[in-house]
Amino acid sequence: MSSQSFYEVLSRRRDVRAEFSGEPVDPAALRRVLAAAHAAPSVGMSQPWDFVVVRDPVLKKAFRDHVLEEREVFRDGLTPDQASRFAGIRIEGIEDATLGIVVTYDPSRGAPAVLGRHSIPDTGLYSVCLAIQNLWLAATAENLGVGWVSFYREERLRELLAIPDHVRPVAWLCVGPVTHLHAVPDLERHGWRVRAPLESVVHGDRYGQSAEWPD
Numbered sequence: 001m002s003s004q005s006f007y008e009v010l011s012r013r014r015d016v017r018a019e020f021s022g023e024p025v026d027p028a029a030l031r032r033v034l035a036a037a038h039a040a041p042s043v044g045m046s047q048p049w050d051f052v053v054v055r056d057p058v059l060k061k062a063f064r065d066h067v068l069e070e071r072e073v074f075r076d077g078l079t080p081d082q083a084s085r086f087a088g089i090r091i092e093g094i095e096d097a098t099l100g101i102v103v104t105y106d107p108s109r110g111a112p113a114v115l116g117r118h119s120i121p122d123t124g125l126y127s128v129c130l131a132i133q134n135l136w137l138a139a140t141a142e143n144l145g146v147g148w149v150s151f152y153r154e155e156r157l158r159e160l161l162a163i164p165d166h167v168r169p170v171a172w173l174c175v176g177p178v179t180h181l182h183a184v185p186d187l188e189r190h191g192w193r194v195r196a197p198l199e200s201v202v203h204g205d206r207y208g209q210s211a212e213w214p215d
């Protein structure tokens with residue numbers, strides 16, 4: 001693959017809510033996407049992730065009902081102006097997407113001597129997020145959409161999918177074929193947030209100091 005097509009996949013990747021077609025996912029493509037996730041770097045090579053592939057419509061509906069409750073909890077904390085903008089924004093495509101893929105973090109994997117985690121326990125979670133990003137990009141390359149849902153309480157999702165107590169659910173990913181991917185993120189299209197200019201997040205030598213840029 002040329003570096004150009006890699007960057008093209010990066011910029012085509014979107015968080016998907018409303019564009020899932022509900023068509024089947026090719027099993028070979030699903031395997032490649034999960035293998036890409038499992039190829040991610042991880043602290044001490046702990047590979048602390050697991051992937052629960054959810055197809056059962058009963059489980060999807062139960063999870064969506066919980067997410068809609070949490071949507072209300074979030075909405076109740078908004079100003080009237082924010083609440084009116086939030087009202088038009090979808091936050092999930094759980095029942096529309098062909099699959100749910102729940103990605104979990106098991107801190108006991110490779111423990112106690114996880115090389116590189118002794119001073120920063122969060123490195124375990126960082127590793128799981130890298131697996132998720134690999135999954136997201138591979139899915140985009142396979143023309144599948146992914147939508148990350150985080151409007152849930154961990155204990156509810158743990159209970160729903162029989163996840164052991166010491167394992168943390170990190171994401172419910174809605175995954176499946178899509179009709180199209182938007183060029184602009186949903187939150188930007190709805191006037192919620194815009195992507196900040198690159199220059200505003202790159203610093204030179206010290207945090208807060210502006211960086212020198214090549215011409």
Ligand SMILES: Cc1cc2nc3c(=O)[nH]c(=O)nc-3n(C[C@H](O)[C@H](O)[C@H](O)COP(=O)(O)O)c2cc1C
Pocket residue numbers: 013014015016017090091092147148149150151184185186187
């Ligand atoms: C940790 C994390 C949690 C997220 N949770 C949600 C969510 O619950 N619902 C949702 O609609 N989008 C969720 N998103 C997607 C973001 O809103 C989205 O990535 C962002 O608006 C930028 O859009 P883009 O991914 O299409 O570039 C989440 C993304 C991340 C990284």
